[in-house]
Amino acid sequence: MSETTTPETPASDAAVPQRRVSGVAIRLDGVTKHYPGQDRPAVDDVDLEIPAGETVMFVGPSGCGKTTLLKMLNRLIEPSGGRIHLDGEDVTDQDPDKLRRRIGYVIQAGGLFPHMTVATNIGLVPRMLGWDKPRTATRVDELLDLVGLDPAVYRDRYPRELSGGQQQRVGVARALAADPPVLLMDEPFGAVDPVTRLRLQDELLRIQEELGKTIVFVTHDFDEAVKLGDRIVVFDIGARVVQYDTPDAILASPAEEYVADFVGAGATLKQLTLTRVGDVELEQVTTAAVGTDAAAAVAAARAAGQDFVVVLDERGRPISWPTLAELGRATTVPATVDPRLPVVGVRSTLNDALDTMLAASQGGVVVTGRREALAGVLKVEAVMAAIRRSRAEVAG
Amino acid sequence: MWDYVLERRELIAFQAFQHVSLVVQCVLLGTVIALALAVLVYRSPAATALANGVSAVGLTIPAFALLGILLAPFGFGITPAVIAVTFYAALPVLRNAVVGLAGVDRSLVESARGIGMSRSAVLFRVELPLAWPVVLAGIRISTQMVMGIAAIAAYVLGPGLGGLIFSGLSRLGGANALNSTLVGTIAIVLLALVLDLLLVLAGRLTTPRGIRV
Ligand SMILES: Nc1ncnc2c1ncn2[C@@H]1O[C@H](COP(=O)(O)OP(=O)(O)OP(=O)(O)O)[C@@H](O)[C@H]1O
Ligand SMILES: [Mg+2]
Numbered sequence: 248m249s250e251t252t253t254p255e256t257p258a259s260d261a262a263v264p265q266r267r268v269s270g271v272a273i274r275l276d277g278v279t280k281h282y283p284g285q286d287r288p289a290v291d292d293v294d295l296e297i298p299a300g301e302t303v304m305f306v307g308p309s310g311c312g313k314t315t316l317l318k319m320l321n322r323l324i325e326p327s328g329g330r331i332h333l334d335g336e337d338v339t340d341q342d343p344d345k346l347r348r349r350i351g352y353v354i355q356a357g358g359l360f361p362h363m364t365v366a367t368n369i370g371l372v373p374r375m376l377g378w379d380k381p382r383t384a385t386r387v388d389e390l391l392d393l394v395g396l397d398p399a400v401y402r403d404r405y406p407r408e409l410s411g412g413q414q415q416r417v418g419v420a421r422a423l424a425a426d427p428p429v430l431l432m433d434e435p436f437g438a439v440d441p442v443t444r445l446r447l448q449d450e451l452l453r454i455q456e457e458l459g460k461t462i463v464f465v466t467h468d469f470d471e472a473v474k475l476g477d478r479i480v481v482f483d484i485g486a487r488v489v490q491y492d493t494p495d496a497i498l499a500s501p502a503e504e505y506v507a508d509f510v511g512a513g514a515t516l517k518q519l520t521l522t523r524v525g526d527v528e529l530e531q532v533t534t535a536a537v538g539t540d541a542a543a544a545v546a547a548a549r550a551a552g553q554d555f556v557v558v559l560d561e562r563g564r565p566i567s568w569p570t571l572a573e574l575g576r577a578t579t580v581p582a583t584v585d586p587r588l589p590v591v592g593v594r595s596t597l598n599d600a601l602d603t604m605l606a607a608s609q610g611g612v613v614v615t616g617r618r619e620a621l622a623g624v625l626k627v628e629a630v631m632a633a634i635r636r637s638r639a640e641v642a643g
Numbered sequence: 644m645w646d647y648v649l650e651r652r653e654l655i656a657f658q659a660f661q662h663v664s665l666v667v668q669c670v671l672l673g674t675v676i677a678l679a680l681a682v683l684v685y686r687s688p689a690a691t692a693l694a695n696g697v698s699a700v701g702l703t704i705p706a707f708a709l710l711g712i713l714l715a716p717f718g719f720g721i722t723p724a725v726i727a728v729t730f731y732a733a734l735p736v737l738r739n740a741v742v743g744l745a746g747v748d749r750s751l752v753e754s755a756r757g758i759g760m761s762r763s764a765v766l767f768r769v770e771l772p773l774a775w776p777v778v779l780a781g782i783r784i785s786t787q788m789v790m791g792i793a794a795i796a797a798y799v800l801g802p803g804l805g806g807l808i809f810s811g812l813s814r815l816g817g818a819n820a821l822n823s824t825l826v827g828t829i830a831i832v833l834l835a836l837v838l839d840l841l842l843v844l845a846g847r848l849t850t851p852r853g854i855r856v
Contacts, residue, residue, distance in 0.1 A: 321757060323753060323756060323757055344759045344760070344761050345759070346759075347756070347757060347758060347759035348758070348759035351758075352754070352757035352758060354750060354753070354754055354757070355750075356750075358750055358751060358753070358754030358757070359754075360751060360754075360755070360768075360769055360773075361751075361773070361853045361854050362772045362773060362851040362853045362854045363851070363853065364853070371758060371760075372758050372759060375759060375760070375764075405851075405852060405853030406853060407853060421758065422758070431757075
């Protein structure tokens with residue numbers, strides 16, 4: 248195995264959080280794809296080892312062979328040469344339909360079937376695997392819950408009755424339906440607006456924290472790669488592996504000038520994409536449950552010297568942050584959901600947090616942790632302080 | 644004319660029934676044949692072009708000419724009528740089915756393959772359902788067109804309302820000749836409208852809500 252194709256940083260040193268692993272390792276040996284009528288192979292003799300339970304991001308210029316390589320993993324494209332191993336087992340000659348039922352696949356815009364309901368879409372693979380109806384139905388509800396959609400509301404909708412972000416969530420749910428150890432994603436969040444994209448990324452991080460799948464994710468967006476990836480593979484034409492390492496290591500020492508160009512940005516900006524919201528100390532704020540006494544919440548916030556209250560729904564998820572004046576006008580805490588409430592997950596980067604603040608024209612964001620429960624509030628001042636600290640560290 | 648209809652209501656009703664029965668059966672048969680052909684050709688551009696050519700040229704063949712040609716091997720009677728009507732019924736369905744299948748988003752087909760559906764599952768669960776509204780539009784065109792063509796089948800002594808029209812035309816000027824022709828024609832137009840309504844209804848019932856326009 249050559250040096251470039253296994254991760255350079257051993258797992259123990261890497262910033263990979265400890266989590267349950269349900270994924271399996273993937274190994275590529277000299278995988279090649281030569282499209283007929285082209286003089287150069289689109290994928291040229293690639294060796295690559297993807298460790299079990301990690302998210303590996305494929306980045307590289309357009310046309311370098313990322314999609315081709317990804318589709319050879321589930322044999323939507325047949326390799327012209329080389330072997331593919333899943334969990335140590337050579338699957339290069341396995342029945343592709345059987346293989347694909349063990350590998351989740353998500354494409355841009357979800358690839359949902361418009362003539363089937365959300366539940367039918369998600370239940371397709373379990374039904375093909377011979378699950379009975381009640382078991383499939385239970386699983387569908389479980390998955391909708393996992394991707395943050397209320398089953399009672401969305402189960403019987405058709406894809407066109409969903410927003411782009413919701414369709415993408417259903418696409419992820421469908422890919423996870425039969426609990427496959429491996430998930431392949433080809434620019435899944437490429438077609439949604441930036442704010443929705445950040446949310447979907449947070450969601451994927453949260454899901455991955457719970458499930459520990461092996462995820463191979465193709466993206467054009469280096470920030471996305473840094474945020475989501477345990478490791479990043481930087482490709483050049485012909486799917487030549489230029490660098491394969493953790494995001495920190497690639498940012499700290501790009502292997503070639505080409506990678507440095509691709510990475511771009513200065514030290515400050517790197518810090519913004521490398522530091523997670525959860526790494527910064529969050530402000531703890533006064534909270535109030537929907538339907539409780541408004542005056543009591545106002546009094547509690549005053550006592551703590553705060554000028555707003557974060558309202559939580561029955562599952563502990565933040566839904567709005569009224570000022571004390573706004574809340575004082577109501578008798579009980581209202582159940583109104585503020586659609587413009589800026590929210591990021593604890594695994595979001597400081598970059599995301601700043602983006603979200605700017606998009607909402609607010610000086611702070613609400614931060615959520617597991618199952619979208621409130622983790623705290625991050626103010627713009629705290630972000631700035633974190634940047635100043637790390638710049639001082641860099642300067643020595 | 645009303646008296647004419649009342650006098651012969653049993654004969655007219657019988658011929659109307661035969662006419663509709665001929666058309667419905669031929670459209671069904673034609674649809675099955677057209678779908679099978681479309682499934683065979685739609686993945687190959689060359690075969691698709693050939694199929695489109697056949698359906699375009701086929702529709703320009705005059706019905707009389709085709710019936711005349713069919714007389715030689717099959718003689719007078721129901722066989723040449725069924726063959727000719729089915730032939731014309733299949734053509735618009737073939738064209739629409741090819742267009743409909745080719746119009747299914749490739750990324751959906753890939754998505755279906757990607758989650759492990761077999762080739763035939765993709766065809767029956769994804770491609771045909773998505774192409775169905777277009778195919779159904781073709782079936783409606785077929786039915787309308789073939790209602791008229793089935794009348795011409797009376798020329799080879801096929802069943803249906805064509806008998807009334809032809810017997811009227813052959814003795815124009817004679818008693819009730821005009822009535823006979825008019826009644827045959829009007830009955831065909833009315834029945835065509837009824838069939839079309841039924842097809843629209845069938846379309847509502849068989850098109851999933853997710854792709855209804
Ligand atoms: N079906 C095909 N037939 C012939 N050539 C193809 C086919 N698919 C891709 N290619 C070629 O193979 C090369 C790699 O394509 P691929 O789609 O894998 O690139 P990519 O890295 O995914 O690019 P992008 O970032 O733009 O999606 C390109 O030069 C492309 O033109
Ligand atoms: Mg691509």
